[in-house]
Each structure stands twice: as C-alpha cells, then as structure tokens.
Amino acid sequence: MGYKMTVNWNEYFKKILPNLSSMNSVIEILKAVKESGRYELLQIIFPKINGIIGHLKFDDLPSDEVFRKIIDLLSDLDLEELLDVCAESIFGNIIWLNMLCEKENIITNSNIHTVLKVLNLKKIDDVCFFQPNFGKKIFLRISEGINLPRNELKKVIDSLLILFRLDLLEKDKELVDSFRTLYLETDLPDSRKILREIEIILESDESTLISEYNSIFGEHVQSIEEVNWKQFFDYLVEINCPVFFELSKVKVEGDKFYNGNFFVLVYKDLSGNLKLLKPFSRIKVDKVQKILDISRSIWATPPVRPGKILLEDIYSFRNIRLISRENASKFISRVIDLSEDEIEEKLRKIVGDIGSTPHTSTEVVDYYTYNLRISSEEDLREAGVIIKGKSFGKQITLKNVANQIIKAVTNDRFDLIILIHIPQLADDVRIHFERLCLQFNKMYAIIGPEDLTRLFLAYNVI
DSSP, X not given: OOOOTTSOHHHHHHHHGGGOOSXXXXXXXXXXXXXXXXXXXXXXXXXXXHHHHHTSOGGGSOOHHHHHHHHHHTTTSOHHHHHHHHTTSHHHHHHHHHHHHHHOSEEOTTTGGGGGGGGGOTTHHHHHHHOOOXXXXXXXXXXXXXXXXXXXXXXXXXXXXXXXXTTOBOOSHHHHHHHHHHXXXXXXXXXXXXXXXXXXXXXXXXXXXXXXXXXXXXXXXOSXXXXXXXXXXXXXXXXXXXXXXXXXXXXXXXXXXXXXXBSOXXXXXXXXXXXXXXXXXXXXGGGOSEEEETTTTEEEOOTTXXXXXXXXXXXXXXXXXXXXXXXXXXXXXXXXXXXXXXXXXXXXXXXXXXXXXXXXXXXXXXXXXXXXXXXXXXOEEEEEEXXXXXXXXXXXXXXXXXXXXXXXXXXXXXXXXEEEESSEEXXXXXXXXXXXXXXXXXXXXXXXXXXXXXXXXXXXXX
C-alpha cells in the first residue's frame, strides 16, 4: 500500500473511503484498519461493502478466499467488539457469523450464552435469504443442568434455530440430543409439543408415525404408502423440530447403509415394498433398492449402492424410459455398425461438455471417463465406461476385455462402471464383470445394442 506507521490515518481514510469500489480495495482498507486500530470505521465500511456487492454479477461475488482474508484481518477483535460494528449490515452479519464459527467451534453448557448475540444481528433475515456458504460448522454438545433462567433458555433456542436454518450447526445425533435437552429444560407448552415429535421421529414406529400423521393433518391413512412424507417433514420444520434430511447423509459403512438423518428413511426393498429405517440406524446394503428423497418426493438410487443399476435409474440418461424396446428395434441397424469412437462421441453429446472429462490416449485402450448424475441433478459421480464396438467381430471374449475390466473396476475414482457392447457378450465376460464390480462395491450397468439404441433415440443422437 505504501503507507508507514507515521501516516496520518485521518487523512488516509478521508481520501480512500469515498473511493471504496471493489473487493480488492476492501481488503486494502481493512489492512489499514487493522494497522491503525481504527475498528470503529467498520461501521462505515461494511454498509459500503453491501453497496459494492449489490452491483456485482453473481460470478463476481466475494469468494471463500476473500472472506477468509477479511476474517483473518479482523481476528484481533473478540465477538463482542465485532458485534458492535457488524450488527447493522448484511455483510457485517455474515462476517460475524463466520467469526463465531472460528472462535466457538463447539457450543457446550459453559459457553452457550455466546449464541444469544445472534439475536443482535439486525440483518439476519437477509442473511437467511441469501444462504451464504460458511466455511466451518459449529458442533452442538449440550447436556442436562443448564444454568440459565427459562426466558434466557428460550432465547438460546431461538438463536440456535437461526444457526440451524443457516446450516451453521453440524447435523448429527448430538445436535438432536442437545435440542432435546434444551426443550426439556424450558418445559413450555410449545417445547413439550416439539419434544413429543422428537421422540416419535427417534422411535419411528410405523403405527405411531401413521397415527401422528393422521392427527396432524386430519387424514385417515392406514399405511406408510399413503403418507405424504414431504408434508410431514415440512410440518416438523415449521414447528421448529430440528429435523434434517440429506441424501449425502445416507452413507455406506461396510456392508450397511447408515441413515445419518434426523428423519425416517423411506426405502423400497428388493421386492419393491416400502420400509422405514429409523434415524441414526443401519441396514444391510443388499436389502435396499431405492430410497425416497424427501425434499423432492422422488425415488433415488442409494449413494454408492453396489450392484446392477438400470439405465433409466441414471439421472443423466433418464429420458430412455420414454423409448420402448419395440420402437428401438426399428432403428437398431443404425447402432450396430458404430465404432467405439462414434459411440463415445454420441455419449459425450448426451452428457454434454460440462461435467465430462476429455479422454486421453490411454483411455482409448482401457476406458472412458464421464461425470454422470446418478440419482438427481446434484448427485454427480465419476463413471468408467468400457466400449466394445463392431470391430470385435461377433462375440466379445474374456481375453478381449479382462484387462480393461480390471483397470476400470479397481479405479477408486469410479462409483459406476458401464460396459457397452455391440457384439454378443460371452457368458464368462458377464460373470467376471459382475463379480468384480460387487467385490469392489461398484454400481454397474451392461448396455447392449437394444438399450444403446433406446438411449440414442431418447436424446436424438441417431
């Protein structure tokens, strides 16, 4: 910047403040604020930053790195001092919340009063609307015996619910236990109502859930198939029950799925029957065919569920369900004469340039790499695709393809392996491929000429 300790700070700030017009100039002036100790100027600077951000395009908004630099520059201030200069502006509120995550990474009985400061943030509704990406999360670990008056406890809950809505709290079983403890200690009518729902969700008894659903919505459903699970979930959110459901929290642990959500996991077993899995419980992977994505009310392929997956169950190829096998048979001649490169080119057109990784000379020999969306728009996974076109004669033998299968299946990057073949596939190839995929916990698909024709027709590439 060119200034020294002897600089006349009054003149410096008088000159630079009117010219604050970019995030780079913000960083520079905050460096000066730190060196001069003139932190009271933040009350002027933060509203100006709001104006700067308001005129930026989406792609030019402050990055995580910019926020990181700003937080580092303000790290000398404690939360109380920072609150004085951050309370009145959206940008200031965001900075203060970031600093809360930095300085109070775990909230326990001893520092629970700290979260009360959240209620002093004047622009918190705007922050909730913008849903900024915060770098860290706060772990909530509250036990019995909180030494606060009941009215203060109510404010603590209100503060924590704000942090919860902003996705600033780590969503785990301990968070649920902490909220349960807080609601128990307040012992207010609303708290008792929420406590009842918490206990029902934790237990997730089928008949109790149905009875509660009927009581809330005045319905007369008699089975879990009739329950509108999204409606149930949204109601619990509305009454401030700390439920959460994310597909990413349904995780594979060895040979089991773990439901890391605080809501029932609705799934289809291998026979297509609906079943329920309690929050924070496990079930064998091979018992689950589909899981219900509560937020969208759609059935999704479980994350990294090893085993066979149909093309119509791959979100990137979902339009294939619009093309019948009967219709495809009329156009199959257009596909059986395609080379590997021609097939690969058409697959790229379907997937699109965005989300696809270009193949190298090595991949021509072994496999192609694609980024495919599996269960939803957000569920992006890497897939290894082996293509065997017309050049392999009438039948593909294990000798032709064994090395490629091994290289693709043992690649840790891939969740899904797809084997595309134009010639007939020998039985030992199919058996070897399926066994190896299951051994390495991979999803897999085998695509012959008929399904490949359906896929190409669905996306108008033939």
